[in-house]
Amino acid sequence: MQTTYQNQQWFYVKRPDGRVGNEHYELRKTELDGNLSANEVILRARIVSVDPYIRIQQHERNTYDVPHPLGIVQRAGVVGEVVASASPLFQAGDWVSAYSGWQLYARCHQSELTKLDPGAAPVSTALGVLGMPGRTAWFGLTEAGRPRPGDTLLVSGAAGAVGSLVAQFGKRAGCRVIGIAGGPEKCKFLTETLKLDGAVDYRAHTTPAALRAAIQAATGGVDIYFDNVGGPITDAVIPLIKRRARIIICGAISQYDGGLDTPDLGPRFLQHMLFQRATIQGILARDFAHRMDEMLAIVAPWVKSGEIVFQETYVDGFEQLPEALNSLFEGKNTGKLLVRV
Amino acid sequence: MQTTYQNQQWFYVKRPDGRVGNEHYELRKTELDGNLSANEVILRARIVSVDPYIRIQQHERNTYDVPHPLGIVQRAGVVGEVVASASPLFQAGDWVSAYSGWQLYARCHQSELTKLDPGAAPVSTALGVLGMPGRTAWFGLTEAGRPRPGDTLLVSGAAGAVGSLVAQFGKRAGCRVIGIAGGPEKCKFLTETLKLDGAVDYRAHTTPAALRAAIQAATGGVDIYFDNVGGPITDAVIPLIKRRARIIICGAISQYDGGLDTPDLGPRFLQHMLFQRATIQGILARDFAHRMDEMLAIVAPWVKSGEIVFQETYVDGFEQLPEALNSLFEGKNTGKLLVRV
Numbered sequence: 223m224q225t226t227y228q229n230q231q232w233f234y235v236k237r238p239d240g241r242v243g244n245e246h247y248e249l250r251k252t253e254l255d256g257n258l259s260a261n262e263v264i265l266r267a268r269i270v271s272v273d274p275y276i277r278i279q280q281h282e283r284n285t286y287d288v289p290h291p292l293g294i295v296q297r298a299g300v301v302g303e304v305v306a307s308a309s310p311l312f313q314a315g316d317w318v319s320a321y322s323g324w325q326l327y328a329r330c331h332q333s334e335l336t337k338l339d340p341g342a343a344p345v346s347t348a349l350g351v352l353g354m355p356g357r358t359a360w361f362g363l364t365e366a367g368r369p370r371p372g373d374t375l376l377v378s379g380a381a382g383a384v385g386s387l388v389a390q391f392g393k394r395a396g397c398r399v400i401g402i403a404g405g406p407e408k409c410k411f412l413t414e415t416l417k418l419d420g421a422v423d424y425r426a427h428t429t430p431a432a433l434r435a436a437i438q439a440a441t442g443g444v445d446i447y448f449d450n451v452g453g454p455i456t457d458a459v460i461p462l463i464k465r466r467a468r469i470i471i472c473g474a475i476s477q478y479d480g481g482l483d484t485p486d487l488g489p490r491f492l493q494h495m496l497f498q499r500a501t502i503q504g505i506l507a508r509d510f511a512h513r514m515d516e517m518l519a520i521v522a523p524w525v526k527s528g529e530i531v532f533q534e535t536y537v538d539g540f541e542q543l544p545e546a547l548n549s550l551f552e553g554k555n556t557g558k559l560l561v562r563v
Numbered sequence: 564m565q566t567t568y569q570n571q572q573w574f575y576v577k578r579p580d581g582r583v584g585n586e587h588y589e590l591r592k593t594e595l596d597g598n599l600s601a602n603e604v605i606l607r608a609r610i611v612s613v614d615p616y617i618r619i620q621q622h623e624r625n626t627y628d629v630p631h632p633l634g635i636v637q638r639a640g641v642v643g644e645v646v647a648s649a650s651p652l653f654q655a656g657d658w659v660s661a662y663s664g665w666q667l668y669a670r671c672h673q674s675e676l677t678k679l680d681p682g683a684a685p686v687s688t689a690l691g692v693l694g695m696p697g698r699t700a701w702f703g704l705t706e707a708g709r710p711r712p713g714d715t716l717l718v719s720g721a722a723g724a725v726g727s728l729v730a731q732f733g734k735r736a737g738c739r740v741i742g743i744a745g746g747p748e749k750c751k752f753l754t755e756t757l758k759l760d761g762a763v764d765y766r767a768h769t770t771p772a773a774l775r776a777a778i779q780a781a782t783g784g785v786d787i788y789f790d791n792v793g794g795p796i797t798d799a800v801i802p803l804i805k806r807r808a809r810i811i812i813c814g815a816i817s818q819y820d821g822g823l824d825t826p827d828l829g830p831r832f833l834q835h836m837l838f839q840r841a842t843i844q845g846i847l848a849r850d851f852a853h854r855m856d857e858m859l860a861i862v863a864p865w866v867k868s869g870e871i872v873f874q875e876t877y878v879d880g881f882e883q884l885p886e887a888l889n890s891l892f893e894g895k896n897t898g899k900l901l902v903r904v
Contacts, residue, residue, distance in 0.1 A: 285838055286837065286838035286839070286840075449833070452831065452833050453831065456833065471833050471834075471836045471837045472837070473837065474831075474833055474834045474837065477831060477834055481831065481834075482834055485830040485831045485832065485834075486830070486831060487829065487830060487831070488828065488829070488830075488831045489826040489827070489829075490793065490794070490818060490822065490826045490827060490828070490829045491826065492793050492797065492812050492815055493812075493815045493822075493826075494845075495843055495844070495845030496812045496813070496814070496815065496845040496846070496847065497627035497845070498627070498845065499627075499844075499845045499847055499850060500844075500845055501842060501843065501844045501845075502833070502836055502842065502843040502844075503836070503840075503841075503843075504833075504836030504837040504838070504840045504841055504842075505837070505840060506837065509840060
């Protein structure tokens with residue numbers, strides 16, 4: 223039996239200088255040959271992840287990796303259904319996660335797939351709280367942040383996919399947790415839904431001095447700063463660190479639209495590291511990939527019992543993918559941003 | 564018997580905005596009453612230390628400590644002789660180190676003094692390789708730097724009191740060591756006297772790009788960066804760090820002339836921490852004061868056997884103290900700067 227699948231694929235074809243958009247991609251309608259070799263399956267994507275790291279990898283240099291090549295399907299995490307299988311491990315109808323990118327259909331080797339149990343947790347959590355963002359939040363906070371009960375934990379990008387989890391993990395570790403986010407709605411989410419101890423709306427403070435004063439007032443000094451954004455927000459935080467503070471650099475989303483290639487200027491601050499004998503540590507999700515089971519053993523039961531809020535923002539339509547990626551840098555999402563396809 | 568000592572004292576009377584000089588001090592001729600209570604001694608200073616940290620403490624705020632008060636004798640480490648004693652632990656003629664500041668004579672409690680053995684090492688080493696700078700270099704490198712054989716260690720301010728020791732300790736740890744210093748003479752000292760693997764004369768490279776290229780050429784990438792200077796040199800280094808690099812912030816001498824109160828601007832760089840999963844750690848000598856014996860047990864034998872170069876630059880004359888302090892910021896000293904009084 224010869225089967226082909228009417229596929230749609232977003233090819234990454236041009237490096238952005240600033241904001242990313244449709245002009246850096248090409249939507250191609252192709253046919254996927256459905257003939258399977260042993261241990262292969264056909265995956266139909268249902269939920270596609272857009273993450274800030276995608277924009278980092280679009281830089282030609284200065285990043286943590288070989289740049290994302292031009293002329294191939296945009297890489298990304300995906301949750302989908304197996305629609306055909308020549309693997310003993312999977313059968314049609316199975317839900318799986320994979321790294322098959324921005325395409326409706328993909329032929330995958332069984333080793334590329336992780337089977338999901340829709341009864342244990344919504345399958346979308348494999349791209350969020352029980353996936354890469356959850357792992358980043360968990361190990362970034364626990365390993366690099368070393369939270370102690372009573373510590374003041376400040377999280378930038380606190381309404382985002384990683385930040386909202388860091389904040390909640392911090393509460394469970396006994397920290398006083400303050401979140402920074404943009405706009406009153408997100409701040410309300412932080413204090414009312416996530417039950418944080420405080421929130422700072424960075425958009426409400428238009429000068430560096432005002433922002434710093436607001437963070438000072440909300441925190442009274444910072445033991446742990448979990449940074450997802452960099453730039454002027456981080457400038458405002460660093461003078462407020464306390465003795466032996468831990469600063470975790472998880473992201474610098476404010477710098478991704480060109481600031482990685484041509485860094486802009488900010489106030490020098492390394493003297494504060496000296497005065498406070500503080501540490502800065504950069505972390506990446508991949509460094510903890512081999513320890514995923516440790517995180518899941520603790521966090522999956524919390525998700526199952528409803529103790530962790532994992533907010534998701536959905537965009538509908540495969541054709542929306544580049545625009546959804548761009549919207550991350552406008553701060554439009556609360557929690558994990560996902561595209562239903 | 565009533566004895567008085569004709570004393571000279573440098574009082575710190577005015578906070579500098581930029582460079583420090585005579586105008587921030589007053590030289591006072593006073594008399595010191597020589598009557599001793601039990602366990603007290605009279606100390607005659609012979610060698611007075613000038614150190615970059617003195618300038619940090621002159622800032623009104625933003626530092627690691629209560630600012631140095633105005634209107635008192637400038638605090639500093641000193642090596643001198645006991646000239647009179649009512650202590651069972653010390654007798655006239657003993658060499659000691661103390662923190663008695665910029666004055667010829669001081670009445671000290673015995674608990675303030677550390678006895679020195681002039682037969683074991685030159686007494687001046689208590690202010691250098693076997694004192695605070697040695698401790699800073701030793702623990703900063705071994706604890707925060709975690710050197711491995713084969714690592715490339717880059718030291719800024721490498722011809723200075725701390726830097727020249729870090730460089731030599733790094734060589735003994737099996738590192739490839741490159742030093743940064745100002746001027747051909749200091750660079751010659753690094754490669755010919757300290758036998759480092761390379762030296763970069765930062766004054767020979769007048770643009771940030773040229774400096775960065777020179778450091779790249781000399782190092783091929785940096786595993787450990789021991790930073791004494793901050794500012795543009797550090798800007799040039801950070802993009803060159805390798806995977807899991809350790810950056811030790813020991814000083815920021817380029818920023819002490821005002822840049823601590825009103826930070827100047829430099830390129831943002833925290834994304835490199837992320838890409839390389841690197842760490843920055845600020846260290847202070849005081850945090851290792853209780854572990855001085857560990858350092859001495861290892862380093863004192865090296866000093867005694869002549870295996871460690873501890874260069875000293877001497878200025879003669881008590882009246883030269885403020886100018887000597889200022890000269891640190893002009894980079895005039897090689898190794899430890901000391902004033903003979």
